[in-house]
Amino acid sequence: MLEERLREAFQDRVELTPAGTDRADQIIRRTGRGRRWRRVGTSLAAVLAFALLLGGALGWQLLRTTRTGYDPSVLSADPTALPEPLVTASINPHDVASLGLDLRIGDLLWTTDGRRLDLGAHGDVESVYRVPAGWLYGNASGGVYLQPVDGRSVEIAPEGSRWTVGDDGQRIAVVTDNQLTMADLTREGTTRLGVVNVPADTAPTALLGDRVLATGKVSSGRGYEFVSVVNQSGWADPAWNPAVSGVLGTRSDAAVGLAWTAGEKQLCLASLRPGSPGMSVTMTELCGFESPGEGITNNLSPDGGWLAEPAGDQLRLLNVDNALIGTPTVKVCAAAGVRAPIWIDNRTVVASYDDGVVRCQTDGTRKLLEVPAAAGSSWGLVPRLGSTDH
Numbered sequence: 001m002l003e004e005r006l007r008e009a010f011q012d013r014v015e016l017t018p019a020g021t022d023r024a025d026q027i028i029r030r031t032g033r034g035r036r037w038r039r040v041g042t043s044l045a046a047v048l049a050f051a052l053l054l055g056g057a058l059g060w061q062l063l064r065t066t067r068t069g070y071d072p073s074v075l076s077a078d079p080t081a082l083p084e085p086l087v088t089a090s091i092n093p094h095d096v097a098s099l100g101l102d103l104r105i106g107d108l109l110w111t112t113d114g115r116r117l118d119l120g121a122h123g124d125v126e127s128v129y130r131v132p133a134g135w136l137y138g139n140a141s142g143g144v145y146l147q148p149v150d151g152r153s154v155e156i157a158p159e160g161s162r163w164t165v166g167d168d169g170q171r172i173a174v175v176t177d178n179q180l181t182m183a184d185l186t187r188e189g190t191t192r193l194g195v196v197n198v199p200a201d202t203a204p205t206a207l208l209g210d211r212v213l214a215t216g217k218v219s220s221g222r223g224y225e226f227v228s229v230v231n232q233s234g235w236a237d238p239a240w241n242p243a244v245s246g247v248l249g250t251r252s253d254a255a256v257g258l259a260w261t262a263g264e265k266q267l268c269l270a271s272l273r274p275g276s277p278g279m280s281v282t283m284t285e286l287c288g289f290e291s292p293g294e295g296i297t298n299n300l301s302p303d304g305g306w307l308a309e310p311a312g313d314q315l316r317l318l319n320v321d322n323a324l325i326g327t328p329t330v331k332v333c334a335a336a337g338v339r340a341p342i343w344i345d346n347r348t349v350v351a352s353y354d355d356g357v358v359r360c361q362t363d364g365t366r367k368l369l370e371v372p373a374a375a376g377s378s379w380g381l382v383p384r385l386g387s388t389d390h
Contacts, residue, residue, distance in 0.1 A: 095372040102382035130384040131169030148187040166207040169385030173204035173212040182229040194229040196236045205247040226274040249300025286323040299341045308341035308349045333360035
């Protein structure tokens with residue numbers, strides 16, 4: 001009996017003891033879970049590594065990509081791209097539109113129709129004109145480029161060129177490597193109209209029909225003469241006229257400039273026409289101008305009827321039509337430190353002054369305009385040549 005009870009008790013204890021395989025099963029299951037987690041971790045690490053590699057490649061490609069002229073983000077100004085670190089705010093397109101002309105800050109333009117254009121892909125921008133084909137601009141090295149209304153910029157003339165654009169913005173004259181070229185401006189670039197060889201120091205100053213009014217070196221300084229270019233070839237040997245001191249613009253049949261009276265006593269307004277053997281110079285009685293040197297700040301209206309002349313704290317508007325018939329007429333528009341007048345139309349001119357922009361009309365109307373505060377102080381207005389409605 002005792003033996004049977006001991007056997008039963010032993011058997012009950014064995015049945016209550018966990019089987020030896022339970023621990024192994026736990027270890028196997030734990031090991032399986034660890035392997036699964038390690039596989040998941042490895043997969044995640046691979047995905048992250050690939051993402052980082054792809055992101056780095058894309059970032060490097062973006063850094064290497066040449067800047068295009070048109071920025072579709074429109075007027076979300078990047079402060080770091082502006083020449084003045086203090087400029088941090090965006091510029092409201094309505095503020096630019098109220099000026100009547102595009103606003104330039106360094107290599108960036110804010111246009112009256114709400115675009116922001118970066119023209120700095122070819123070096124520091126030195127001058128910009130709004131023309132029917134887009135925006136014509138030159139860099140400090142003499143290169144000339146066109147930013148069409150849509151698309152990428154195109155080269156118009158290589159670095160080292162001297163150039164001028166017609167008052168209607170539709171033609172350009174360029175001197176490169178002793179060759180004077182005239183061409184039509186289109187949104188695709190240029191269409192050459194003629195090319196002639198000229199002396200090495202020749203520079204174009206204005207276009208009148210099929211001729212270029214150019215300047216060159218003479219014994220006493222520089223002189224001016226018309227050079228026929230369209231459908232021409234070979235050599236041109238201009239007889240530079242040293243009496244002409246500067247060119248202000250063109251009218252329908254003549255250029256308007258400054259010329260010396262006999263003995264170089266006074267500089268007077270004059271009309272300049274092609275002639276034979278040299279140009280014809282017709283003096284007016286509107287005299288007393290200062291020698292323009294290299295920086296002419298006077299500006300002729302699009303139809304050639306008025307001349308805007310900065311004079312200290314006022315902008316003088318001179319009636320060219322009346323001056324040519326001997327009855328000079330002058331309107332005065334007051335503005336402290338006025339400079340760089342630009343005509344919006346035949347009767348309206350705007351100019352920067354110490355506190356912003358002043359708008360003057362030939363009937364004597366005057367209005368002060370505000371430049372967006374975010375523009376800082378290193379800004380300028382972009383001259384508009386010809387019709388830009390299309």
